[in-house]
Amino acid sequence: SATSTGRKQWSIHDFEIGKPLGKGKFGRVYLAREVKSKFIVALKIIFKEQIEKHGLYNQLRREMEIQFNLQHPNVLRLYGWFHDDQRIVLILEYAHGGELYRHLRKSGSFSEKQAATYIASLTQALAYCHEKHVIHRDIKPENLLLDHEGRLKIADFGWSVQLKSESKRMTMCGTLDYLAPEMVEEKAHDYAVDNWTLGVLCYELLYGVPPFEAESQKDTFRRIMKVDLSFPSCPIVSPEAKDLISRLLVKDSTKRLSLKEILEHPWVVQNAEWSQV
Numbered sequence: 136s137a138t139s140t141g142r143k144q145w146s147i148h149d150f151e152i153g154k155p156l157g158k159g160k161f162g163r164v165y166l167a168r169e170v171k172s173k174f175i176v177a178l179k180i181i182f183k184e185q186i187e188k189h190g191l192y193n194q195l196r197r198e199m200e201i202q203f204n205l206q207h208p209n210v211l212r213l214y215g216w217f218h219d220d221q222r223i224v225l226i227l228e229y230a231h232g233g234e235l236y237r238h239l240r241k242s243g244s245f246s247e248k249q250a251a252t253y254i255a256s257l258t259q260a261l262a263y264c265h266e267k268h269v270i271h272r273d274i275k276p277e278n279l280l281l282d283h284e285g286r287l288k289i290a291d292f293g294w295s296v297q298l299k300s301e302s303k304r305m306t307m308c309g310t311l312d313y314l315a316p317e318m319v320e321e322k323a324h325d326y327a328v329d330n331w332t333l334g335v336l337c338y339e340l341l342y343g344v345p346p347f348e349a350e351s352q353k354d355t356f357r358r359i360m361k362v363d364l365s366f367p368s369c370p371i372v373s374p375e376a377k378d379l380i381s382r383l384l385v386k387d388s389t390k391r392l393s394l395k396e397i398l399e400h401p402w403v404v405q406n407a408e409w410s411q412v
């Protein structure tokens with residue numbers, strides 16, 4: 136039944152539920168098929184008592200509003216949602232290729248062309264998000280999916296924020312390896328955190344491990360705060376790639392390359408498969 140806004144009112148009966156795909160932050164994600172159109176989607180099923188118990192209702196609402204309004208080829212679509220008395224269900228785009236993370240673990244590290252293509256896609260997606268005043272803040276391989284053509288999709292806006300005014304946001308989030316110095320210090324931060332995480336991701340795509348990995352959390356924090364960056368001699372990585380990484384992993388957030396400068400960087404221009412971006 137269509138609501139007054141003309142948007143279709145979905146219900147669980149419109150879908151055949153398939154295999155579990157994995158766990159998102161608030162609930163489980165299942166492969167599903169819309170009965171009439173046979174369109175394949177991912178359904179993220181979230182239990183209301185989970186959300187209420189952790190007081191995450193506003194965060195979930197924000198995640199849904201943000202993702203519903205973001206429409207970009209490299210951002211996983213939120214097509215709609217519905218709820219019953221126990222559950223909230225998000226109807227998400229299904230990424231056939233699964234998590235970038237698994238492909239990275241399987242191959243160890245990516246070629247410079249592959250890594251540059253992912254970085255270019257992600258940079259364009261982030262530029263789009265920033266235009267809409269959205270900071271993702273949780274860019275890590277686990278939240279990046281691939282579609283059937285191998286095109287990158289940012290998923291899971293669980294920690295993203297919509298900057299209402301230009302005020303800065305103060306909340307802890309994300310795994311440690313990807314935290315920017317200003318987040319480690321829980322200082323006010325802004326869009327530039329996503330630029331830092333692009334540097335961390337680029338390093339991990341090329342070397343297979345994040346740049347500030349350490350035995351303990353404390354040591355990881357210390358390495359981040361010192362920007363203790365070193366490039367292993369293996370695998371061989373071009374000086375241009377190292378140059379880009381070094382211009383992103385800069386402590387002073389105002390000195391990091393901007394998203395536009397990343398897209399114009401020689402390494403990205405020479406290596407990204409722009410057809411894939």
Ligand SMILES: CC(=O)N[C@H]1CCN(c2c(Cl)cnc3[nH]c(-c4cn(C)nc4C)nc23)C1
Nearest residue numbers: 156157158159164177228229230231233291
């Ligand atoms: C952070 C997060 O939401 N992680 C995952 C859970 C499944 N989910 C998916 C979402 Cl939200 C969308 N599409 C997906 N495709 C897959 C997937 C495909 N293969 C072959 N293997 C997997 C896994 N997973 C998803 C996102």
